[in-house]
Amino acid sequence: MSxxxxxxxxxxxxxxxxxxxxxxxxxxxxELRAVIGPNGAGKTTFMDIVTGKTRPDEGEVLWGEGxxxxxxMNEAQIAxxxxxxxxxxxxxxxxxxxxxxxxxxxxxERGPLAVLRWRPDRDSASRxxxxxxxxxxxxxxxxxxxxxSHGQKQWLEIGMLLASAPRLLLVDxxxxxMTLAEREQTTTLLCRLAETRAVVVVExxxxxxxxxxxxxTVLHQGSVLAEGSLDHVTRNPDVIEVYLGR
Amino acid sequence: xxxxxxxxxxxxxxxxxxxLAVFTAAVTAGSAxxxxxxxxxxxxxxxxxxxxxxxxxxxxxxxxxxxxILSLGQMAFFGLGGYMIGQWLMYARTxxxxxxxxxQQPIPATAQELQDAVTNQIFGVVxxxxxxxxxxFAHSLTLQLILVLAxxxxxxxxxxxxxxRSRVNGVYLSILTQAMTLALALWLFQNDSGFRGNNGLxxxxxxxxxxxxGQATLSVWFLWASALALALGYALAAWLVSGKFGSVxxxxxxxxxxxxxxxxxxxxxxLVVFTVAAMxxxxxxxLYYPQAGIINPAELMPIASIYLAVWVAIGxxxxxYGAVIGAVIVSLLSSWFTGGRAPSIHLPGYVxxxxxxxxxALGLTFVLVTLFAPKGIxxxxxxxxxxxxxxxxxxxxxxxxxxxQEKEAKA
Numbered sequence: 001m002s003x004x005x006x007x008x009x010x011x012x013x014x015x016x017x018x019x020x021x022x023x024x025x026x027x028x029x030x031e032l033r034a035v036i037g038p039n040g041a042g043k044t045t046f047m048d049i050v051t052g053k054t055r056p057d058e059g060e061v062l063w064g065e066g067x068x069x070x071x072x073m074n075e076a077q078i079a080x081x082x083x084x085x086x087x088x089x090x091x092x093x094x095x096x097x098x099x100x101x102x103x104x105x106x107x108x109e110r111g112p113l114a115v116l117r118w119r120p121d122r123d124s125a126s127r128x129x130x131x132x133x134x135x136x137x138x139x140x141x142x143x144x145x146x147x148x149s150h151g152q153k154q155w156l157e158i159g160m161l162l163a164s165a166p167r168l169l170l171v172d173x174x175x176x177x178m179t180l181a182e183r184e185q186t187t188t189l190l191c192r193l194a195e196t197r198a199v200v201v202v203e204x205x206x207x208x209x210x211x212x213x214x215x216x217t218v219l220h221q222g223s224v225l226a227e228g229s230l231d232h233v234t235r236n237p238d239v240i241e242v243y244l245g246r
Numbered sequence: 247x248x249x250x251x252x253x254x255x256x257x258x259x260x261x262x263x264x265x266l267a268v269f270t271a272a273v274t275a276g277s278a279x280x281x282x283x284x285x286x287x288x289x290x291x292x293x294x295x296x297x298x299x300x301x302x303x304x305x306x307x308x309x310x311x312x313x314x315i316l317s318l319g320q321m322a323f324f325g326l327g328g329y330m331i332g333q334w335l336m337y338a339r340t341x342x343x344x345x346x347x348x349x350q351q352p353i354p355a356t357a358q359e360l361q362d363a364v365t366n367q368i369f370g371v372v373x374x375x376x377x378x379x380x381x382x383f384a385h386s387l388t389l390q391l392i393l394v395l396a397x398x399x400x401x402x403x404x405x406x407x408x409x410x411r412s413r414v415n416g417v418y419l420s421i422l423t424q425a426m427t428l429a430l431a432l433w434l435f436q437n438d439s440g441f442r443g444n445n446g447l448x449x450x451x452x453x454x455x456x457x458x459x460g461q462a463t464l465s466v467w468f469l470w471a472s473a474l475a476l477a478l479g480y481a482l483a484a485w486l487v488s489g490k491f492g493s494v495x496x497x498x499x500x501x502x503x504x505x506x507x508x509x510x511x512x513x514x515x516x517l518v519v520f521t522v523a524a525m526x527x528x529x530x531x532x533l534y535y536p537q538a539g540i541i542n543p544a545e546l547m548p549i550a551s552i553y554l555a556v557w558v559a560i561g562x563x564x565x566x567y568g569a570v571i572g573a574v575i576v577s578l579l580s581s582w583f584t585g586g587r588a589p590s591i592h593l594p595g596y597v598x599x600x601x602x603x604x605x606x607a608l609g610l611t612f613v614l615v616t617l618f619a620p621k622g623i624x625x626x627x628x629x630x631x632x633x634x635x636x637x638x639x640x641x642x643x644x645x646x647x648x649x650x651q652e653k654e655a656k657a
Contacts, residue, residue: 051507079509091504093497100493110509112518116491164508 004029004198005050005083005168006067010059011222012045019045020056021222029167032194034209034230035202037219038242043202046219047170051085052078064167080110084166088173090153094146098137098156101145102128105160127163135159151182158189168198175208187211206230218242252485259484262567263477266297270473279463290465291537296577297472298534299557301479303573304566305523305530306554311563312487313519314499319423321550322430323398323524327531328541329434330394332447335536337384338454340367371445378440394532395525401426402524403517410513410520415502424548434543446542450535465537472533476570479526483566486522495519556612562624571623580604 003026012020020042027033037043048054050061052075061070063081070078079085092101106124109115132138135155140148145156154177161169174190175183190212193199203209209216209230216233218225220242226233233239253259273293276285302324309317344363348355355363365377383389409422437443453464486492497505498512506512535541554573561572582588583604591598600607619625 053503075503075506076509076511079507085507087504091501093493093500093504095496095500096493103490104493104497104510105508110511112491112511112514115494115510115515116486116518118490120490160508 002029002065003027004031004064006060006062007046007050008060008062010049010056010061012049012054012056018222020049023059023219023223025217025224027168027198027200029198030194030196032191032199032212032214033201034212034214034216035200035219036204036206036209036216037225038204040221041219042222043204043219044172045222047085047172047200047202050078050170051075051083076110079164079166082165082167084161084164084169086157086161086169086171086174088176090150090157092145092148092153092156092160095144097142097144098132098148099128099141101156102131102141102159102163105163107163107165131159131163134162150177151179154178154182158186162193166197169193169200171199171201173203173205174201175203175205183208183211206234252488256484256488258567259481262480262570266473266477266480270470273469274466277462277466279460279466287462287465290469292578292581294465294469294472294537295534296574297469297476298530298537299554299577300570300573301472301476301530301533302527302554303557303561303569304476304479304483305526306558307563307566307569308483308486308519308523308526310555310558311565311569312492312495312499313516315423315516315520316420316555317423317520317523318420318548318551318555319425319427320523320527320554322427322546323402323527324531324534324550325434325541325543325546326398326401326430327394327528328450328535328545329441329447330390330397330528331532332450332535332541333381333384334387334390335450335452335454336368336447337364337381338387339449339452340364341385342454343367369442372437372443374437380440391532394528398528399521399525402521406517406520407513410516424551427546427551428548431543431546431548434546441543444542444544446540446545447535448540450541451537451539453536468533468537472537475529475533479529480566480570482522482526486519487566491515556608558622559612560615560622562622564621565624565627567627568622568624575623576608580608583607 005025005027007023007025010020010023011018023042023046025046035043035046045054049056050070052070052073055071062068063070063083068081070081070083073081093104096104103120103124106127108118108124128141129138132141135158137148137152137156137159140152145153148156154174171190174186178186187208190199190201194214201209201212213230215228216230217227218233218236218239220238225242226236226239273285273290275281277283277290278285278287302320306317306320309315309320341360341364344367345355345360348360348363361377362375366375369375369377383393405423405426409419414422433439434441435444441447451461451464453459456464459467487495494505494510494515497508498510498515502512557572557576558569559572560576561570562568583600586601588600588604590600615622621628
């Protein structure tokens with residue numbers, strides 16, 4: 001299986017602190033992967049590097065069939081390549097309606113002039129309605145996102161990610177702040193999404209990871225400590241020490 | 247899918263344009279040239295200038311209220327627009343006068359002699375007898391009109407490209423814009439920069455070739471032109487901030503990083519809005535200074551741009567009509583209070599003279615508006631039409647950011 005994203009030997013140092021240390025990682029085109037690790041293991045920095053927010057000091061990040069390097073692209077270009085990112089806190093545009101939020105995320109040309117020419121049509125309207133229905137916000141499309149509850153904002157953001165139809169989805173702690181029922185919904189959604197694309201879930205809640213039932217990569221001090229099924233990695237003595245020895 | 251026409255989706259545009267039309271018609275009816283003559287020429291000029299300031303405020307609102315860049319150098323573009331049109335006004339008028347003088351000589355003057363005489367007339371005051379390179383196009387109205395848009399547009403494009411590309415944001419960007427206008431003003435102050443130093447350009451109220459018309463009529467013409475420019479500028483701005491483009495622009499204001507992760511080239515959007523706003527401001531300046539009659543580098547000092555920001559803040563940023571209302575009300579009040587006609591307040595032991603105290607009152611108003619009515623005067627309209635800011639339903643119940651909120655817990 002050829003990899004969709006191939007990260008090899010990246011390192012990143014912040015003021016002498018090695019956030020990422022010779023990390024290698026790869027994920028296939030259709031795969032669900034959980035990345036776990038204690039605080040400070042480099043999970044967020046890893047996502048920042050893949051999405052172009054941070055440049056690594058060394059190493060290579062290759063993307064897609066043509067093995068394009070992502071290191072020379074900025075965040076927007078990487079996003080247009082098809083890498084979507086879900087932040088830990090729901091980040092929706094609070095001053096705009098649910099429909100406007102979704103419309104912005106719809107797959108379409110992103111340049112300023114193309115956006116100026118863009119007009120809503122039957123397709124885009126039905127797509128927005130469809131997405132709103134999918135994330136349970138059908139009754140709220142005309143409301144401002146800032147009026148939604150925390151959980152609804154999470155769902156709106158997920159709806160926005162669906163709208164842009166990314167090939168790789170990076171999800172930062174999706175379970176944070178969700179009720180039990182919402183967690184189950186989220187698990188189902190993530191598993192379903194992973195049927196057609198690559199999904200990387202960064203999480204430190206072991207219960208949630210167990211529910212995902214997928215391959216797990218354990219990060220520690222900026223590099224990969226173990227990889228495999230959850231049962232496999234939790235039997236690994238190094239992992240036990242890292243998680244329990246702290 | 248049928249779409250309701252653009253103006254019907256944004257009824258505020260129609261209201262603003264209607265008010266503007268009624269205002270223009272009323273002033274015309276009161277002018278000496280076309281009506282009763284109840285309104286003196288100086289007042290018509292003041293109102294015409296106010297419309298230009300309102301156009302600049304609309305542009306400022308685009309940049310600040312919608313894009314989120316507090317540009318403290320916006321009036322640089324206003325001044326540049328004025329300088330560009332001023333070059334032609336001054337050159338062409340001087341040429342007419344000098345040509346008339348030279349015609350009385352027994353030997354007809356050559357083109358070179360004519361140009362030298364014009365140069366002497368314009369630049370004698372700064373001790374120069376060569377026509378500066380920057381005046382190469384001053385003989386042509388068409389070229390200078392193009393420059394009115396091109397020079398400020400290009401400056402905004404280059405400045406914006408450098409600043410936005412390096413991701414300078416917030417206060418730092420404001421300071422940078424302020425430095426830009428200050429640098430430009432200081433450069434213009436120099437005699438050898440070719441714009442007559444601190445003398446500036448003068449006699450701009452006399453339009454070459456229109457000497458027979460008279461200021462009473464000209465002032466009304468300029469009022470019409472200013473009203474038309476404001477109407478077009480307002481419609482353009484309203485169109486820009488509607489729809490998906492406006493959506494993205496407001497999103498950049500609220501969370502730039504998130505917009506990047508959606509795949510939008512944030513810098514490109516900023517550049518488009520900043521440049522368009524600069525050109526709008528330049529048009530406003532090009533219409534303002536022929537009514538003011540004189541422009542000098544002091545007009546480009548940062549304080550002018552800060553006033554513009556104050557007008558927009560008081561009027562209500564993020565609402566285009568707010569910018570218009572703020573600019574019109576505050577600038578008219580300013581000229582009334584500083585014009586010496588406002589009655590002083592006699593307190594026991596002290597006389598509040600408005601010429602001195604107006605600045606204090608304006609500053610205080612600005613602080614109060616910022617603190618207590620961040621939406622400014624436009625906030626009142628919002629309240630009347632029932633637009634309310636999004637309200638979070640109560641506080642988080644628990645310590646975590648994901649905790650249920652009061653309202654959710656009750657439901």
